[in-house]
Amino acid sequence: MTPAENTPPANFQPASLVLATIGLSLGTFMQVLDISIANVSLPTIAGNLAASRDQSTWVITSFTVCQAITLPMTGFLSRWFGEVRTFVWAVLLFSLFSLACGLATSLPMLVTFRALQGAVCGPMYPITQSLMVSIYPRDKRAMALAIISMITVVAPIVGPVAGGWITDSYSWRWIFFINVPIGLLAASLAFGQMGGRLEKLIKDRIDWVGVATLVLGVGALQILLDQGNDLDWFDSPTIRILAAVAAVSLTVFVIWELTDDKPIVNLRLFRHRNFAAGTFALVLAFGLFFSVSLLLPLWLQNTLGYTALWSGLAVAPIGFIPILLTFWVGKYAGRFDLRILTAISFAVMSFVCFRFGSFNTDVDFIHIALTEFIMGLGVALFFMPILTILLSDLEGLEIAEGSGSATFLRTVGASFAVSITTYLWTRGAAASHAHLVEFITLANPEVRQGIEQAGGSLQHYGAGMNEAITQQAMQVSFNNIFDGLGFAFLALIAVVWLARPPFVKGGAPH
Numbered sequence: 001m002t003p004a005e006n007t008p009p010a011n012f013q014p015a016s017l018v019l020a021t022i023g024l025s026l027g028t029f030m031q032v033l034d035i036s037i038a039n040v041s042l043p044t045i046a047g048n049l050a051a052s053r054d055q056s057t058w059v060i061t062s063f064t065v066c067q068a069i070t071l072p073m074t075g076f077l078s079r080w081f082g083e084v085r086t087f088v089w090a091v092l093l094f095s096l097f098s099l100a101c102g103l104a105t106s107l108p109m110l111v112t113f114r115a116l117q118g119a120v121c122g123p124m125y126p127i128t129q130s131l132m133v134s135i136y137p138r139d140k141r142a143m144a145l146a147i148i149s150m151i152t153v154v155a156p157i158v159g160p161v162a163g164g165w166i167t168d169s170y171s172w173r174w175i176f177f178i179n180v181p182i183g184l185l186a187a188s189l190a191f192g193q194m195g196g197r198l199e200k201l202i203k204d205r206i207d208w209v210g211v212a213t214l215v216l217g218v219g220a221l222q223i224l225l226d227q228g229n230d231l232d233w234f235d236s237p238t239i240r241i242l243a244a245v246a247a248v249s250l251t252v253f254v255i256w257e258l259t260d261d262k263p264i265v266n267l268r269l270f271r272h273r274n275f276a277a278g279t280f281a282l283v284l285a286f287g288l289f290f291s292v293s294l295l296l297p298l299w300l301q302n303t304l305g306y307t308a309l310w311s312g313l314a315v316a317p318i319g320f321i322p323i324l325l326t327f328w329v330g331k332y333a334g335r336f337d338l339r340i341l342t343a344i345s346f347a348v349m350s351f352v353c354f355r356f357g358s359f360n361t362d363v364d365f366i367h368i369a370l371t372e373f374i375m376g377l378g379v380a381l382f383f384m385p386i387l388t389i390l391l392s393d394l395e396g397l398e399i400a401e402g403s404g405s406a407t408f409l410r411t412v413g414a415s416f417a418v419s420i421t422t423y424l425w426t427r428g429a430a431a432s433h434a435h436l437v438e439f440i441t442l443a444n445p446e447v448r449q450g451i452e453q454a455g456g457s458l459q460h461y462g463a464g465m466n467e468a469i470t471q472q473a474m475q476v477s478f479n480n481i482f483d484g485l486g487f488a489f490l491a492l493i494a495v496v497w498l499a500r501p502p503f504v505k506g507g508a509p510h
Helices: 017-037 039-048 058-081 083-103 107-121 124-135 138-169 179-194 208-227 237-259 267-271 273-302 308-335 338-357 365-380 383-391 397-437 445-453 458-496
Strands: none
Touching: 017 058, 017 083, 017 107, 017 124, 017 138, 017 179, 039 107, 039 138, 058 083, 058 107, 058 124, 058 208, 058 397, 083 107, 083 124, 083 179, 107 124, 124 138, 124 383, 124 397, 138 308, 138 365, 138 383, 208 237, 208 397, 237 267, 267 273, 267 397, 273 308, 273 338, 273 365, 273 383, 273 397, 273 458, 308 365, 338 365, 338 383, 338 458, 383 397, 397 458
16 A cells, blocks of 8 residues: 555544544444343343254354454455445444344344344444544544543443343343444434545455455354354364364465555554554453453352343443543543553453452452452553554554454454353363362261261252352362463563554654
8 A cells, every 4th residue: 555545534524523423432332232232132032033052152153253354354445435434334234234133033044144243343343443533633532542442341341231131121132123223323423424524445456365265264263262162172073174274264364465465454564563562462451351351240140140130230340430531541641651551451450350369159249349340440541552552653544454453353362262261261160170079078077967967868968069069169260260360461561561652642642
């Protein structure tokens, strides 16, 4: 891409910056919310559509696979159709496919429309970042990134709570129907405020080799990560085939994209030191953060016996501090070395992980909610500084390309985190269970006493003891994983210092 092609539209300002921000934010909020809102409704969806729980997980897998495929194509789509047009059409199509999901009468139909949802929503988040940066004055762009960061945090928190309430009070179909009015409003505001933005369209030839290897590689990798635990990983021929397809396709993809003169994904952006360092830190940190966000609800429901609603309420306090600090972080963060803010964020997250690692099965709701509240401070100081760092070397259309690539890698990193964390928790619980069972023998006087208290019934005593051991084994594994996450966050502090100033210019991100 030549410098002329990389020049953004000259000084465009929407008639109302507030309305433009609302339109872009609503579209992104709807998309991020939809990723998590369907999770809590899977059992209800499976029962209503006469499907098994394993089959219903394709409602999530199909969405994430297709989203991961189109995310790195954001820059190409922006050049071909323009950022505003791509965003508006993505929101409208997402709303249309949401309506179709709500009307689905079978699981294959729902999975198909969820796949189409994921495909069209891929570019929405990175284009939102690019448009927000472009329409805000240079001295206000940190605020724009802070708003986007808040959406990234708040939407996944609202999703499970809203999804559970809507499913219990109305119908699972309404978790999709509510996207329609939100999407129409978001598209109307975005187009009404930015439809007149002049954009130079660049009709490059389509890199079909890049498209094919991207679809095959990312699709195989995402399915492997989503289904690995259920299929027992590499003991399954399906997983081995997917791994081979992913490895070969992604290797060819990287080599081709680095050597082609018109690549579908601009991997040359990694020549920028801050983009490379920032993206590396984002992927690793988000993977760790996503592991925390994944394990907590599972632990609360499976180990402590919380309902889905109370589980959502327990983790919800994480959003309070980011909401309260959005304005201040956006306004004043540029006055500090952003690496210091990110390091503080990682230190807070590390402290929270160690705190969770010290809990036992008797911990109460208040202690869990308070710990999540503290985690909110780490989150508030994480997303905006790290986004500013990784975008600081980019200009014009490179922002959409870089944001798309970083978000794609972040998504893949989160998928790895889900698979690895779930695997470690399950295997760790099994190992702890086997170790604890060794002490349950008739030679143990406490065991004999327990059998007597159970009315002399060995079967009754054994069932109750096995349940207690299983709970404690899961708790031990949970504690070990969170201790490991705590050390990993501390190690990440060194990674962010690979970036080099300046991250801001005149008080605003480049």
